[in-house]
Amino acid sequence: MARSMCWHCQSEVTGEYFCERCVKVQPVSKETDYFTCLGVPRRLTLDPKKLEAKFYELSRTFHPDFYQTKSTAEQTISLSNAAVLNTAYRTLRDPIQRAEYLLALETGSVKDIRTSPPADLFEEILELQDTLEEYRTSDRGSDQGHQLRAALQAEQEGLERRKEEMESQLRQLFADWDKLQDTGEATSPARAERNRILKQMRDLLSHRTYINNIVNDLAATIA
């Protein structure tokens, strides 16, 4: 993950994070992706324990606490390396964020995926928005208020089930992706499979986020 030339002694850096000649810490390169940064394979199913262990180990390597007695240049590197490491861990720790990040890496698209409702839920969600609005303006203590609330609660449960379904579909796609990576084939069916996975993953992630936002909104309104 280090640059090829040591910023300090200009010799070639062969060590992972430190120059082997002058033992100075090296900045994590801007091109380093989070998987490389944390020293884990570019997979979507990661063992959280291993990820955490790696994060702790690298924190011990880069944290500014351990550079207090070093030069200003080394302190600056430690600070920015630690910041990158923290972002990397935060992103990869969460399976959804991890998948969104991988998608961005693989398809080179912008980092945030636009959220959109699943086509089959379009009508239902429009109706739901109306009910929500009605509930917000209704007298919550009244019979009508109670009815609306019950309806919204049922909706919430339904959407949460739907979200769980999507998440299990996503987990399947994650497994598919990892399997494809493990075989390491570059054949044309493999490429087609890769594109299928990425496309489906993108749609699912976008729909899931959309539903997630609605569920949160619902929960906050009827809480």
Added chain:
Amino acid sequence: MARIVGIDLGTTNSLVAYMKDGQPRIVPDRNGRTMVPSVVALADNGLIVGNSAKEHLTRNPERTVYSVKRFMGKGLADIQNELTYFPYHLTETGGVIRIRLGQKNYSPPQISAMILKELKLRAETYLGESITKAVITVPAYFNDSQRQATKDAGLIAGLEVLRIINEPTAAALAYGLQKNTQGTIAVYDFGGGTFDISILKLKDGIFEVLATNGDTHLGGDDVDRMLVDLFVSEIQEREAVDISDYPDHLQAVRLEVERAKIRLSDELKTEIAIELPEGRGRFTRALTRDQLESLVMSVIERTLVPCRMALKDAGLNPKDIDEVVLVGGSTRMPLVRQLVEALFGKPPHCHLNPDEVVALGAAVQADILSGGTTDMLLLDVTPLSLGIETMGGVMSSLIRRNTTIPASAKEMFTTYVDGQTGVDIHILQGERELVKDNRSLARFRLKVPPLPAGVPRIEVTFLIDANGILNVTATDMRTSQSQSIEVKPSYGLSDTEVERMIEDSFKFAAEDVGARKLIEARLDAESLIKTIDKSLAEAGHLVAREEADTIRIASSQLSTVKDGTDFRAIRARMAELEQAAKHLNAVMLDDSLKRGLQGKKVSDVS
């Protein structure tokens, strides 16, 4: 590396600690006391700090500053509804509160610096070396301005602040070191002015903060206030006196109810007596623990809201917490313990001294920084989301709350008008949607080369360092040139102002040293005069009359200069008196030896 001390700069009490043989220890004063009351008073002979200043709370209320921590990083508008509680005069200049003491106005960092200096001196005296580096603790929920103000206080006190560390996490360090705990702990820190809750995961020497929350305006002070209000209105009713018209009596009431509150942590009932103004006798009243608890229940319950939020942010349920650690004086209230136990479903841990554990943890962190402790590492988080103002007065979040620090975010800026040469950026902290509901941290203007609209690309990096303090840098992506940014804090001292205060503080330090020497010389002179008087009374008959007269004259000369302001003159006269009395002392010693020998056997002597 020079020694780094750990300092708990509290609202009510402050402490300084150091590391010895792998264990943190508190630096005591000559009398063995560990806490320095965070009180600064302007007395006749200058500014005084700590225990002696505390005595001025009732004698000199308008010249005695307490709870200054509540004002750190704040403007006057922030404390509008509690202004009446403070007997001293507060104003505002440049977004910073100023406190009037005599003829001068002081910013909260300057007052805090006086407390820090007292701690510095205490450590220097005790350890016999000069102290210039420190780790200082702040409430976890302190925002950027409050942290910066604390750092400024350190600078003004002549301390290099190597790290600002959160109080609950400091406590966790001390606790973890002692208990070698693994698992998930919640630190509930309820002191005089602030409340914090932090949830940490302890594993193999790593202290990873999962979430933190709090209220920087909630503490024992608020409990005291409810009691003060109760007593003021009861005295009004029963005695037809409005105590709030008498600042000294109001302070006396505050101190009296606080003592009663503390007694009620051990007793079920207590008597409170309050001296009324203008010799109108005393007001007495019994207060039971039940009465206290029902009065302040709402204050204590307010601490539970941040607890639930922190749990939610950490993605945990109360039952996932393995241990609950209590920190801060107010956790001695039985009601607090009850509510905490009810929330987490397990009795809290209170074997550690809740007054000292934060300072001890700061010393552990200091030891980590100096390379002494290498197996422990604290990974803390930023308590509040950081963002910038965007169109329509909306805050766009860049770094979410509870993100592990150091944390950074990059944002690209461009122009909307041809030839535009600057972009104004407004930095905010908080969890709300709209700019006006969040805390303004600072503003700055990004310099842009005059180009057609949309062409410039300036990347701004917002970096929250390990102190939880924001640093901003910018790079022109077209030229790869970085530009320095001068941030104007919304509620903080400017760099030049801090520099001036540092200079002032050194100037005063010289004056202070002079004042201290004078006081010491006076005290020494007084005790010398007393000793000599006693010697003359006991043994004056053993020397010639002329000699006794010479001694008397020297003594009266010392008496005269003693009340002057020249400590050198006092020391000179003292030397003369000692010289004059030398023979007398020798004669006395001889005499007492002789008399001591009488009636004793030779074998007892050798």
